[in-house]
Amino acid sequence: MYLNRILKSIHSTISLASIAALFIIVNFQSGSNLVLLSLLQDIISIALIFALSVKIKEWIRVNKISFLNLTVAVAVILGIMLTTIWISPMFMDELIQKIKKEFSLFSFASNIVGILYFCVFAIGAAFIFVVLKEFYFSKRIKYNPVYFQLLIIFAILSASSYTLLKNINDAIPTAFMVVTTILIIKNSFGISWIAFLNKKEKYKLLFISLTITVLASVLAGYSADISLHSETLITYSSGFTKLSLLILIYALVYFGVLFFTVLFHLPTAEAFDRKAEEVSSLQLFSTLINQVIDFDEMADTITDLTRKVSSADASWIVLKNGNTYETISQKNISEKDIVEINNYLLYSGECKNITKAKICFLEKSSIKSKLSENLYSVIISPLRTQTEVKGYLLAARKSGLLFYEDEARAINAFSEYASIALENSRLLNESIEKERLKKELDVAREMQRKLLPAVDPKFKELQICSVFIPAFEVGGDFYDYYTENKNEFSFIIGDVAGKGISAAFVMAEVKGIFESLSGILFSPKEILIRANKILSRTLHRKNFVSALYGKINFFTSEFEFARAGHCPVLLVSEGQIIKYQPKGLALGLDFSEGFADNLDEVKIKLQKGDTLIFYTDGITESKNMSNEDFGEGRFIETIRNNSDKEITHIAKEIISEISLFANNTTQYDDITLLILRWKKN
Amino acid sequence: MAEFNTTLKEQGDISIIKLKGYLDAHTAPVLENKFNELISNNRYKIVVDFQDLAYISSAGLGVFMAYIEKVRENQGDIKLASMSDKVFNIFDLLGFPLLYEIFKTEEEAIKKFSE
Structure with missing residues (x-):
């Protein structure tokens, strides 16, 4: 279980173990200058840096820290390191001498202070190293990881060779140093990530990189010189001192280059910002357009x-x-x-x-x-x-x-x-409007269908046949039968001006009015006058209604009707067709006395076999391809040719003539046809 | 869909609307707009020329009914002129000649206004 935990946080374990090892070695080394021991110290400290790097890298990745903030962090860390150097003489006086003395309480206490001091720089160096590595591997169009790996190898080589050969030969470590420095310079060019910063961020970066360059150069100076700082670090690992120096040089060069790169980018920063804004807003547009x-x-x-x-x-x-x-x-x-x-x-x-x-x-x-x-x-x-x-x-x-x-x-x-x-x-x-209209029309058509009589009534004196063909857009045609009064058959046929749901509503109102009036009044003219009066309360002028009210008395064989602006009545009697078009205004056109004054009532005595035909303008105004009307002429001609046939047959002929004529042209208006035949002597 | 348009001509205080094409439930708003425009400009003496009108449906007739009252309240009138027989029959069937003055020519209608 413990093993598991250790494996899980292997890098923390390595870090802590390395620090402990260094502490122990320094404690018992007591100033001896054994080269192998120094090399062991170097290896441990390098392991420490790598272990810390991995931890820091994880932390950066998890927290998704932006590059700009990383530069700020580098500046802060450099600041901490420098402050540590400055304040250290206050409590680290004679530290080295104490550590290097025989093991005692003093040397032990000094060692604790020393290791803490070392840790500050180890963590700082590791952090800067990680940040520089992140920068190197980011947003490069062409990069070769080999150069970075070479840099690490040469840095380690120059550190360890220094430790091994510091008393024998200076040339080899110096040569490694030079190669490392060349690699550092090479790797510091080709900074592309700053291009994506905006103008404000670029100014900020300019300031930070300058700060870092200055801090790094001061720190590098402390590390290279023989000072309390470098002495202390060398006590723990001379290789680490070299490594941290190289890291500081890298930071110095990299941020120096960065400073100038940003400086040269500044004049175009605004234009670049605008272009970037343009591109991102165009992108925003294309998503917006569809949403x-x-x-x-x-x-x-x-x-x-x-x-x-x-x-x-x-x-x-x-x-x-x-x-x-x-x-x-x-x-x-x-x-x-x-x-x-x-x-x-x-x-x-x-x-x-x-x-x-x-x-x-x-x-x-x-x-x-x-x-x-x-x-x-x-x-x-x-x-x-x-x-x-x-x-x-x-x-x-x-x-x-x-x-x-x-x-x-x-x-x-x-x-x-x-x-x-x-x-x-x-x-x-x-398309929303179209869909709405379609729904509305469905409702209107359904309404109209329910308002019309379901079946034609049957009498021994009278045959009745009706045909109703709705237009796609409800046309406003309606008809109804009234059979409550004995020995009498009344009906209405009409057409509401306008289309769709508004026409359907008027239709419903009109149906109700006539239904009640047919039970109270007896004369078609009276009924129409009263209907007009009632409609004056609600009907809009442009929704006027043409209507024809008729009544057949089974005793007297009399047919009585009045026409309120509706299509004329056609009477077929002994092969002759007579058209009746008495005076009459459509309902809703005139709410004054003028309506009654201009309404005539007609009374016809029916003979056996007489046929009465009522219709709406949907028939005569049916159109063909060349926009011609079917017209009254063709209508009457069709009736004449079929007048001796059964009324259902006549209706069928008329409809088939119309559809033949229209030849698939859209039917714009409702078609209503009502045929009555008198069977009594 | 059938075409419909209007042209407006002004002669003194008389406005002449010339109709062309098919006036039905779909094209009626075009004519309604024309009437609204005239009324909002306080032009109440209106002659409608039917010379080039091929067809009128009941909804088309409704347009005239919708404005006649307002126009007459303001001492104006809508006079109709130059109807083809076919168009006249539709007007006639509904009883419009009892409500509107219908003239053979546009000139006669204009002349009637000046009397």
């Missing part, structure tokens, strides 16, 4: 981004609405200025027929004095769909700075995206 349903919301985003990317002071979007332009989104500009600029550019000016973004100058224009803000130049870009210009995206700048071509190009790209979004939202709304 945003509401174009107004989208328009706000577009004006916002336009302003940012082109560093404009104001931006706005206008959409064409007939002959005028409507502002749908505006940022940082008053309505008055928009109107002035629109008037200048769109109604009269040179930007009337542009096809892509254009830069216009207001400086010398006539409207300059009318503007409340000092707007100097304007970019105007059309929002185009495939066929037409739907509106414009505009951006304006206040200062004397003019817009540049590349900004115009960016805004052009924006307006193209905006056009797509505009078109998308239009198409979406259209």
Whole structure:
């Protein structure tokens, strides 16, 4: 179980074990200068650095620390290291001498202070090493890990050779040092990650890298010189002293190079920022376009981004609405200025027929004095769909700075995206509207179907046959039978002006009115007059209703009817067709006394075999391919040719003639046909 | 879908709307807009020229009904002119000639206003 734990945190274990080992060695070494012991110390301290590196790397990865923050951390650590060196003489006086003395309480206490001091630098060196390694391996287009590995090998070689040969030969360790330094310089170039920082971050980095360079050079100086600092470290591991020096040199070179690289990047930082903003906002657009349903919301985003990317002071979007332009989104500009600029550019000016973004100058224009803000130049870009210009995206700048071509190009790209979004939202709304309409029509058709009589009544005196063919959009036709009064058959046939659900509602109202009136009043004219009066309370003028109310008395064989603007009655008697079109206004056209004054009632005495035909304009106005009407002529002709047949047969013939004539042309209006045949002598 | 459009001509205080194409439930809003425009400009003497109108449905007729009251309240009128027989029959069937003055030519309608 313990073994498991140790294995799990193997790097921590190695670190702690190394520190303990170094402590013990130094404690009992008592100033002896055995080379092998020094080498063992070096190996232990190198192991310590690597173990610490792994731990630090894990920590950085887990916490996802940004590069900029890592540089700050390096600066802080260097600062801590330097402070430690400065304050150490206060309590480390004579430390080395004490440690190197025979083992005693003093040497033991000094050793504890010494090992802590060593640990500070070991951790610091390991941290800087890890950060430099992270930087080396990041965002390089071409990198070769071999160079970094070589760097590590040579650094270790120069450290250990120094320990082994420090009293024999200086040349070999120096040669290794030189090679390592060359590798350090090579690895310090090709810094690409700073390109992705914004301007503010670049300034920050410039300051930090300068700080690090200065701190690292001071520290390197302390490490290279013979000082209390270097003496103390050498006591624990002379190789480590070399290694930490190399790491400091690496930091010095790397951040020195970084400083200059950033310095040279600064002038272009702003342009780079803008490009980066442009790219990311275009990306944002393409995702937005597919998500945003509401174009107004989208328009706000577009004006916002336009302003940012082109560093404009104001931006706005206008959409064409007939002959005028409507502002749908505006940022940082008053309505008055928009109107002035629109008037200048769109109604009269040179930007009337542009096809892509254009830069216009207001400086010398006539409207300059009318503007409340000092707007100097304007970019105007059309929002185009495939066929037409739907509106414009505009951006304006206040200062004397003019817009540049590349900004115009960016805004052009924006307006193209905006056009797509505009078109998308239009198409979406259209399909929603279509779906809504379809549902509405389903309801209206269902309503109409339920309002019409389910079956035709049967009498021995009278044959009844009805045909109803609804149009796709409910046309407003209706008919109904009233059979409550004995020895009598009454009916209504009508057509509500308009279509769809509104027509269906009127139909329902009218059906109710006639149903109750048919039980109270007896004369068709009276019924129609009363119906008109009742409708005056609710009916909108444009939803007038044409209707024909008829009544057949089984005793007297009399057919009585009045026509309120409805299609005429056709009577087929002994092969002759007679058309009855008495005076009468449609219901809802005139709510005054004029309605009654202009309504005539007709009474016809029926003979056996007489046929009465009632219909709606859906029949006579059925269209063919060339938009001609079926017309009254063809209708009467069809009736004449079939007048001696059964009424169901006549109806069938009429419908088949119409469909033959229409030949698959859409049926725009409802078709209603009602045929009665008198069977009594 | 059948086409419909209108052209507006002004002659003194009389506005002449010329209709062209097919006036039905779908195209009726075009004519409604025209009437709204005239009324909002306080132009109540209106002549509608049917010369080029190929077809009118009941919804098309409804447009005239929707505005007549308002127009007459303001001492104006909607006069109809130059209808083809077919279009006249539709008006006639519903009893419109009892409510509107219908003239053979546009000139006659204009002349009636000046009387």
